[in-house]
Amino acid sequence: MNATNADSNDAKAHAPAKSEGKGKRNTRKFKVYREDPSDGKGGEYQEFNVEVEIGMVVLDAITYISQRVDPTLAVRWNCKAARCGSCAAEINGVPKLMCKTRVDTIEGTITVGPMRAFPLVKDLVTDVSSNYETEKLMPEFTPKEGMAVPWKMSEMDVTRSQEFRKCIECFLCQDVCHVIRDHNTNYVGPRHVVKAASLDMHPLDTLDRSKLLTEDDGLGYCNVTKCCQEVCPEHIRITDNAIIPEKERAADNFYDPLVRLFRKVSRSGGARGNNNGNSNGKR
Amino acid sequence: MVEYDRVETDVLIIGMGGAGLRAAIEIIGRGLRVALVSKSLLGKAHTVMAEGGIAASVANVDSKDNWQVHFSDTVAEGVYIGDYRMAEILAKEAPERVYELERYGALFDRTPEGKIMQRAFGGHTYRRLCHVGDKTGLEMIRTLEDKILHTGNSRLLDETVITKLLKRDGRMCGAVGFSLRSGRFITFEYKAVIIATGGLGRIYKVTSNSHETTGDGIAMAFEAGAELRDMEMVQFHPTGMVYPPGVKGLLVTEGVRGEGGMLFNTKGERFMLRYSPEKKDLDARDVVARAIYHEIQNGNGTEHGGVYLDITHKGAAFIRKKLPGMYDQFKEFAGVDITKEKMEVAPTVHYFMGGIKVNPETAGANVDGLFAVGEAASGLHGANRLGGNSLADLLVFGMRAGISAAKYAAATNAIKPDSAEVEAEISRVNSFISGSATPAANPYEIIDSLRDVMSEKVGIIRNERDLGEALRVIGELKQKSKGVSVKGPVRFNQGLLGCIEMEKMLTVAECVVRSALYRKESRGAHTRSDFPKKLKEWKINIICTRSGGSVDLSTEPVPEMPEELSSLIKPEVYE
Numbered sequence A: 001m002n003a004t005n006a007d008s009n010d011a012k013a014h015a016p017a018k019s020e021g022k023g024k025r026n027t028r029k030f031k032v033y034r035e036d037p038s039d040g041k042g043g044e045y046q047e048f049n050v051e052v053e054i055g056m057v058v059l060d061a062i063t064y065i066s067q068r069v070d071p072t073l074a075v076r077w078n079c080k081a082a083r084c085g086s087c088a089a090e091i092n093g094v095p096k097l098m099c100k101t102r103v104d105t106i107e108g109t110i111t112v113g114p115m116r117a118f119p120l121v122k123d124l125v126t127d128v129s130s131n132y133e134t135e136k137l138m139p140e141f142t143p144k145e146g147m148a149v150p151w152k153m154s155e156m157d158v159t160r161s162q163e164f165r166k167c168i169e170c171f172l173c174q175d176v177c178h179v180i181r182d183h184n185t186n187y188v189g190p191r192h193v194v195k196a197a198s199l200d201m202h203p204l205d206t207l208d209r210s211k212l213l214t215e216d217d218g219l220g221y222c223n224v225t226k227c228c229q230e231v232c233p234e235h236i237r238i239t240d241n242a243i244i245p246e247k248e249r250a251a252d253n254f255y256d257p258l259v260r261l262f263r264k265v266s267r268s269g270g271a272r273g274n275n276n277g278n279s280n281g282k283r
Numbered sequence B: 001m002v003e004y005d006r007v008e009t010d011v012l013i014i015g016m017g018g019a020g021l022r023a024a025i026e027i028i029g030r031g032l033r034v035a036l037v038s039k040s041l042l043g044k045a046h047t048v049m050a051e052g053g054i055a056a057s058v059a060n061v062d063s064k065d066n067w068q069v070h071f072s073d074t075v076a077e078g079v080y081i082g083d084y085r086m087a088e089i090l091a092k093e094a095p096e097r098v099y100e101l102e103r104y105g106a107l108f109d110r111t112p113e114g115k116i117m118q119r120a121f122g123g124h125t126y127r128r129l130c131h132v133g134d135k136t137g138l139e140m141i142r143t144l145e146d147k148i149l150h151t152g153n154s155r156l157l158d159e160t161v162i163t164k165l166l167k168r169d170g171r172m173c174g175a176v177g178f179s180l181r182s183g184r185f186i187t188f189e190y191k192a193v194i195i196a197t198g199g200l201g202r203i204y205k206v207t208s209n210s211h212e213t214t215g216d217g218i219a220m221a222f223e224a225g226a227e228l229r230d231m232e233m234v235q236f237h238p239t240g241m242v243y244p245p246g247v248k249g250l251l252v253t254e255g256v257r258g259e260g261g262m263l264f265n266t267k268g269e270r271f272m273l274r275y276s277p278e279k280k281d282l283d284a285r286d287v288v289a290r291a292i293y294h295e296i297q298n299g300n301g302t303e304h305g306g307v308y309l310d311i312t313h314k315g316a317a318f319i320r321k322k323l324p325g326m327y328d329q330f331k332e333f334a335g336v337d338i339t340k341e342k343m344e345v346a347p348t349v350h351y352f353m354g355g356i357k358v359n360p361e362t363a364g365a366n367v368d369g370l371f372a373v374g375e376a377a378s379g380l381h382g383a384n385r386l387g388g389n390s391l392a393d394l395l396v397f398g399m400r401a402g403i404s405a406a407k408y409a410a411a412t413n414a415i416k417p418d419s420a421e422v423e424a425e426i427s428r429v430n431s432f433i434s435g436s437a438t439p440a441a442n443p444y445e446i447i448d449s450l451r452d453v454m455s456e457k458v459g460i461i462r463n464e465r466d467l468g469e470a471l472r473v474i475g476e477l478k479q480k481s482k483g484v485s486v487k488g489p490v491r492f493n494q495g496l497l498g499c500i501e502m503e504k505m506l507t508v509a510e511c512v513v514r515s516a517l518y519r520k521e522s523r524g525a526h527t528r529s530d531f532p533k534k535l536k537e538w539k540i541n542i543i544c545t546r547s548g549g550s551v552d553l554s555t556e557p558v559p560e561m562p563e564e565l566s567s568l569i570k571p572e573v574y575e
Helices: A058-069 A129-137 A155-165 A172-176 A178-182 A190-200 A210-215 A227-231 A238-255 A257-266 A276-281 B018-029 B067-077 B084-104 B136-149 B216-223 B285-297 B316-322 B324-334 B389-410 B419-430 B443-457 B464-481 B494-518
Strands: A003-005 A026-034 A044-052 A088-091 A094-097 A110-113 A120-122 B005-008 B011-014 B034-038 B154-158 B160-168 B171-179 B185-189 B192-195 B234-241 B262-264 B307-310 B343-352 B370-372 B540-547 B550-557
Touching (some): A026 A058, A044 A058, A058 A110, A058 B494, A088 A172, A094 A172, A129 A190, A129 B136, A155 A190, A155 A238, A155 B136, A172 A190, A190 A210, A190 A238, A210 A238, A227 A238, A238 A257, B018 B034, B018 B136, B018 B389, B084 B136, B136 B389, B160 B494, B171 B192, B171 B419, B185 B419, B192 B216, B192 B389, B216 B540, B234 B285, B234 B324, B262 B285, B285 B307, B285 B343, B316 B324, B324 B343, B370 B389, B443 B494, B464 B494, B494 B540
Parallel strands (some): A026 A110, B005 B185, B011 B034, B011 B192, B192 B370
Antiparallel strands (some): A003 A044, A088 A094, A088 A110, B160 B171, B171 B185, B234 B343, B262 B307, B307 B343
């Protein structure tokens, strides 16, 4: 791999020691977003030419630039294996993990910018800390009391929740969500509905977070366009399996007049309805 | 006057992986203040990469399993130089820690009876690894993250780099670092510090480790006077990806073999039957790694320098349920469908058994107020680690380190670090940033040179000449490192981070090489072609201590086990 800053041809870069594999090499043009909000100068795309080899991902090019050409290029990354979810970015405008996007799947210039749904820290790095604040407000796992230990659960029951637990918190689904990007609402976003679903569908959890999602978290604003589901690198069926079931549960348990009547009469209300008062109590 | 932020706390935990988070829960529970720092974001630590499972003898699948067998397996895998008491504690306490994690909300795969499912793994007598597909580490860190986020009493400073630990009157009391996000320097004042920074895989070129695993905590503790133990013991995981080049080294979980996967060479021979007729593909990691190494050396490897791992006979549905991460990883990075095609694999640096020497009961190091846990600590695994024992380690000793640090802090009065030392460290870090447009040396050139020499000269099979050469190169790189500088602000400066990581990596790499030169035998993960036999006189631990600018090496006898424990294990055999 070799790179030059396209603006100054004499910016020398050193090729890594040896080539591995027998991949063909060629030079690709990358346009990388640069902005330091603290200097008030606004942002621009800077061009770099990077020599690439077979199987290379966008993150390889970006870390090469930040380590060998311009160390002031701010980028967040860690595992480089699509397991940690740190390197979320917009590649040619599409929210993706840089470590999971092969260069050879993109034709022409490769444009890399930060996620637009979050405040910019610098260059490709955004401030995603609001997600942790939202997580703090989501009522935590609350099991039934007094169950015999060790607990028993069926494989079929845990599988449903396990889909949501594959989430690597890359926040690409938050980034792509047009409700978050374009509208000023209180919608917490797909990641947090997935979180709620992972807890609500835990076989031994006693809360129901659907009312909270609807009343406090703006779930009603989601008009199920499924954009979040399309960008999820873990292929979680966010809309189909988390958002729609949570919407339906809220409608069934809290807004269906027949169910309300039935619950008044029977005072049992269905397993998940029992503690709906508690879920709000923690907020 | 240098400007910096101050954080006062009872306990500082460096590292937000499984060990750091589990320790924090204990400290918060005792009403003490705790601050956690990590270089990456909360929830991104290397723990997320753990795949196969947590070793705990809950005996849900094989009813004969118990702590005694887990203990015996651990001691044997460590080739009898581990700290027996740590192995005993781990084996006894792991089941309760797993069930506790389940009560925190973790959802494990289940047996048909609805109990926690367990899978087979190399070196374990019974099926023992409690798991969540091949994403057990993710489930662990997310569960602990949730727990921490729902307890109010902690300060979380992620994306923060610690550069130095400070002592006063022989006691740990402070640390200096900076925030990547704000670019501001921070001084920490504490009564106790827990090093939970993980390992140092990134001193090698081909490794399964996250990029932040550069040995920072071990290096800083060493500089502060901590003893390091067993630094020569580097575990090569038998199966890492080999192609394409960008993902070389990425882990292929032992779970593939645990679920029935088999290794083949290019002649189509199932070669493990020859190297290990009894345990076959699931022998200890060092045995399988050496076998693959020899097959490749003997010309039976693929064009990309690997051997084949095949699990296609188990069928697509099974593979996608039990190994979803592997399926995605090969599909997306290599264009290989593992339900239909063989994987290409070769050994990759995976784990460091060595690290900070700790007291088995308290996780305390030899310096007052210093605690260490997880991969940063040493002793539990001896000369080799069983798969699944590291996640168990994080929970068992994470809890213990938290309790001990909390007790220590509660009984200790605070002392302030010397402000002159604080300011000197901040100036030192600032001095890496030069105004010059043409810095003398780039830290990443030095880091890459270090990785090359470690991979080439300090690999699976070692000898005196190669190790001597590695030591010479490290000496040169240390000299060259004095000239590094970078441009720009402190904020998210990859170059400055490189300068800090470079110095930590050079420090720990030197300890690895010096210890490897010192041990003149072959034991566990340490194989010397010039000393191919295991020798009784080397049933000792090698200790590194800082002395002036150099590394002092000494040896210590392995702790002697009491009769009731030694009767549980097979006696050690020498040729």
